[in-house]
Amino acid sequence: MTFINYAAREINCKIVYYGPGLCGKTTNLQYIYDRTNPAAKGKLISLATETDRTLFFDFLPLDLGTVRGFKTRFHLYTVPGQVFYDASRKLILKGVDGVVFVADSQEARMDANAESLQNLEKNLRDHGFDLATIPYVLQLNKRDLPTAIPADEMYRQLNYKGEPTFEATAPTGVGVFDTLKAVAKQVLMELRKK
């Protein structure tokens, strides 16, 4: 749900990074945070356990610049990926404008990817959204690992609606900004229709 503030001339949008546990959602945000000009970003907040597993969410506010005289602000969130945090995960999707699904390329995680995608579809539906129509990007992360399965095989298993798909290695930033741009672009395109 985009928040259009005519008084402050701002558009505020919410993007959620979704995916199975340890797929690299937080690493995506961390890389964006590290590589963004300080004037354009706020604090990166991580509500994590002592072992650095996301407990509730990570949050990063970003200013992208001005469109038609309106400042565009994006709030990036991650969800906790571990299966048993479903109640918290669902809360984060409230009012979402765009979703990035971060998939883990390791063969052993393919079932976890599929389960998480199904969970995303269900949780979106519970909030009144439809994965088929919401701005959505697929990221195939951890491409650098020797156990990564071929990208086209992953695409075949995880592609939902022909969404833009990017291969990534989040710790070094490969594909991270391409993914963000693709989802932000779709969110702004949606505004046109409203």
Added chain:
Amino acid sequence: MTDFVLFDEEFQQIKEVIGRLKADAQAKVVFIVDKNGQQIAAQGDLESLDTTSLASLTAGNVAATDGLAKLIGEKEFPVLFHEGEKDNVYIAIVDQRVILVIIFDERSSLGLVRLRVRKATQDLERVFVAIQRKVEEEKERRQEGIDSPFAEITDEDIDSLFRE
């Protein structure tokens, strides 16, 4: 799902209401956040505060508490209170949609804040009902062919945001 739109007129009204609340409740800071974590307006000593993070965490806090409420069969917990050594945070849900946050210290008291919030909540509800009406009118106008300012966003506009 309808977007949340804030117009200048109502923004001023909201600021006025929370400014009054801040004075009446002798609070340090009063701000309003929507349930998705976007800050709507704030009054008080904001310089030392990261209001964007505050807004997002407050909304997360309310969302988690709402989840708890539903688990035990309550509709919502309309008020949350966090007591600190020096500063306290009082959180109230307005119109089931927005969150009113009051930060106060020993110069005020929970009783006073609670009392003043009640009056402010009624005023805010009126403003948010007016906003809702305006958004619906706007939607109707658009259906009659009057375009939103964003209808003219071009691919070029969007691409320019991402140029290094």
